[in-house]
Amino acid sequence: MSKIQRKFVVPGDLVVKGDFEPVANAYRDADAVYALKVGLSEIEGDKVRIIPLAGRYIPRIDDPVVGIVTDVNAFAWTVEINSFFPAFITASDVFGKRFSPERDDLTRMFNMGDVVLARVAAFDRFKDPMLSVAGPRLGAIRGGQLVKVSPVKVPRLIGRRGAMTKMIEDSTGTRITIGQNGYTVITGPPDKMLVASQAIELVETDAHMAGLTETVQAFLTKSMGRNAVIPEPDYDGE
Amino acid sequence: MSAAERKHEFVDVLRRQQIEEGLAADRRLDGRKANETRELSIEVGPVVKANGSALVRLGNTAVMVGVKILQGTPFPDTPDQGVLTVNADVLPISSPYEEPGPPDEDTIELARVVDRGIRESHMVDMKELAVEPGKKVYAVFVDVAVLDVDGNLFDATSYAAVTALASARFKKVSVKDGEVVQMEEMVKLPVSTIPVSVTAGKVGEFLFLDPTGTEEAVMEARMTTTFDSEDNLCATQKGGEGFFTPEEVLRQMEVARAKAKEIRAKIKEAVKNAGKE
Amino acid sequence: MTELINARNIRIDGRKLDELRPIKLKVGVLNNADGSAYIEWGRNKIMAAVYGPKECHPKHKMLADRALLKCRYHMTPFSVDDRKPPQPSRREVELSKIIREALAPAILLEEFPRTAIEIYVEVLQSDGGSRVASITAASAALADAGIPMRDLVVGCAVGKVAGKIVADLNDTEDKEGDVDLPVACMPNLNLVTLLQSDGAMSKEDFEEAFKMALEKCRYVYDLQRQALLEGYTPQKEDE
Structure with missing residues (x-):
């Protein structure tokens, strides 16, 4: 495996010339790859990534995240996860297919201000991040x-x-x-x-x-x- | 706080494509070439109650300007000069996207860019507009009323304002024993040069003059340049969330300089013809 | 009137024709902002802060396919010789817009649909060239906020004073000079994102001034890059 070289970059910096693929926080223009963020550039094989040194959280599917419940309605919880978009946990994720908005009270599970450990289940730029608490250790964190x-x-x-x-x-x-x-x-x-x-x-x-x-x-x-x-x-x- | 606001039709993909393909073939939606401007009509003096006025139509864009020449006090830093202000109002009748209320950032930019073209070219000799230096000067109010919007408000407004100023007449006053005395004779403003603004739009790699409303809806950037009668550049304003290469800037300067000459001749002719009547 | 440029081509503040005033730039100067920068450029003292991308308010301004970029250029009442009334002047409204439009081409706004990115520029003390200083600081603040950008944006003004093309006008030169030509660009991409001018210039004047402005932008860019580097490799003070 080739040795990883790191260097400090700012947006617009030329990271490397030649046939390289930008993987994260970099872009390709003509025959070179340039940085999009302040960070450390890393070239591994033909892949170029910038490890950012600043910025908010960008959700990635399957990431474990800790969030704070900021709103509850009849169908979902809104969870603040230090990102650009508010995240959601749907009621059916917790109550299952038999969830009924008439019968089930969401606040019995999580209430405003609760801290939850969840997993990013779905996200793209056009869709707010959807979280899931289905899985071991996931759910409300009640102390600490x-x-x-x-x-x-x-x-x-x-x-x-x-x-x-x-x-x-x-x-x-x-x-x-x-x-x-x-x-x-x-x-x-x-x-x-x-x-x-x-x-x-x-x-x-x-x-x-x-x-x-x-x-x-x-x-x-x-x-x-x-x-x-x-x-x-x-x-x-x- | 400044934020982009959509003030035009929602452009469908087909229209966008048509504009882009057209520009590549130097054929715009209305059949013009990139460096052609729309038909310009200049009516001088439609408002007799103003000292000077003009109604300019540039294609479907219509702008009326009235000039009022009053007396006022000079600014402390220029005690021996008259005062000139350009104020713009894009009226709610002019477009479905305009509403009554204080001027928004686009309107303020419009007024300031037109103002700079007039001021920086020294079109009006402000020193001749002092009545009693330090105390009383002429105050020239250039009030813009945009009546109908179809792109390129900058140029249409500039032509109307310049025409209204160049054709304005007013009665001079003098101060005798502390009393203001109005003279009977009507005089012209001391106008020494005719500033002409030329605006280009940019889509992709293409620059074109005098954009229409539809073209503005897909435009990435705008460049307004104003030239005086000696062909000097007097004011520039880049607008829009796009960019220009340095070469584009230099090229556009020359395209605009040549176009400004053409339009200046039209303005001068309109003012001259109006003076004969 | 004072002599703006003496016989030896030295300007009123002792600079050569193409010399810039001292510039100091520091990033990460505010705690609450996602990104921030402070610039001293001549006697300009300007603080820039960036918030976001964050939820867009008001909701009807939200854009479905990109982030809404907001910008406010504001001068504190004490920043000028007289007191500036606190409400925004027409000049501030225009500058807010052209600063926003100078920065927008660099930002990957399409990465953050439905959000807002807010840029605040506070002029604490003003001097000539405050808009290009603001752009330079705001671009550093955007980078400090970790917002993806194709390039940084830097600005520098060039002008014509006493018949000569000079770089980076100070307050007096700005007021008494003939021409002011503020330029901002993305230096690596060599693209112009702000261009304004006032005052009469021949074709040759403009070409010389424009070229000088782009060169000086490059110089400012080196300072800006250095400031970011220093902001992210903190020096231990007691060492």
Whole structure:
């Protein structure tokens, strides 16, 4: 496999000339690929992608997201997921085919302000994102603390194969549920949730600096008064 | 806050295609070539109660302008100069997409672009419009009433405003012992040059002059250029959510400069003929 | 009247004919906005903020096939020598429109149907060339908001002062000079997105001024790109 090269780009920057395919946040014009966003360009084989460094969440089908219920009507819940469009969960997704607007009260399931973990079931530019709570662990999250992380920093918060999240969880004894949209729920004892949320904040501010793992590890060690559980170091966002 | 507003018919795909294919063959919907403007008719002095007036028809677009010359106080930074203002109103009778109310951004842009063409060409010598420097000057009000909209309000309005100014007559005043005395003789405004605005639209790679309403509905960008009698460029305004290549800009300048000469001759003739009556 | 350009071709503020005033640009300066930028250009001090793409209000303005781009150029009452009344002037209304139209060609509006993207430009202190400074800042703010763009947009004005073509007019030159020619472009694509002029110019004057404006845009672009780079590679202050 070819080595991945990264470089900082801004919109309009020439990323690479020649026969390359823009995969994400890049476009092709004549014989070259240009960046569409501020980010890090990545060329892998003949594929070019820009890992964005800014922006709201763009829904992708099957992404787990954490959302906040902002409206309920007779047929659906409106869920705020830190994106351009409000998302929806339809009543039939929860009540099944036998759903009847006359009989079933949606607020019995989720009410305004509830935090839910859901999966993006359908989305394209012309259709608001549709969420589903059918699946293991999906549904309302009834305890913990919601922190809002920039969606572009989520890959860093997860780390390579979940290493960053695991380090924070193991060191603080909390559980962290991360939505791809950046909304993240921490559960655990209050003092430990505080440390975990501070560690997440640190990941966010230092996300694109070298030595992130060491920085967070040092913070956890200091805060928890014992050695943090150290995963293998990584500089990889994905 | 500025936001694009649709002020034209919803253009169907067939019409769009027809316009694009036509431009590629240098044949527009109304049969014109890219560098041809629509028929221009200029009526001088239709409103006798104004000091100067004109009704201009450019194709189906109709604009009336009245000029009133009153007395006022100069601006503090130009105490020895008269005052000129252009005010536009795209009347609700002019199109189904216009409503009564304060001028929207398109109307404000129209007034300001026409104003700049007149002001920056120094068409009217403002220094000659001082009555008593620092205290009393002539105030020239150019009021635009757009009557019927079928594209290219910029040029139609500019021609009407310039014609109305060039043909305006007013009675001078003088101040004697603090009293304002009106003279009997009617005089012309001190006009030294005739600014002419020429607007082009752009669809794809094609630029064309004097767009109609339908063409404006599919247009990506617009460029209005105003030239004085010495063929100098006096004002430019790019509009629309599209762009021009630098080469297009330079090319269009020359197309417009030549067209401006043609139209200036028409305006001058109209003003001259009206003066004979 | 003051001499605008002396015998050695030096301008009233000590600049050479084609020299720009100092420019400082910083992105990510506001917490609540999705993207923001602050520019100091000569004595201009301008803050730009971008919100969105977000839900479009009012709903009847919503576009089915693209985002609605909104823009407000606003001068604070204290930004000029006299007090500017807070309600929008005709000049501000026009500038809001032409700034929007200068930025729109760069943005992939079609990626976000039914949403709105809001651009706010606040002039805290004004000087000559505030519209091109605003465009430069607003484009940086759009990039900072992560909004996909074909290219950045930068602006620079060129003018004619005391018979000579000069770059980047300051307030005095703008008022007392003969010509002002503000230009904005997408520098990599070499496309002009804003073009205005006032004051008489011969064909040769225009061609020289237009060429100089595009060259200076390139210079401003390098600064703008650098500002974005610095905004995304934060330097640790205590190091």
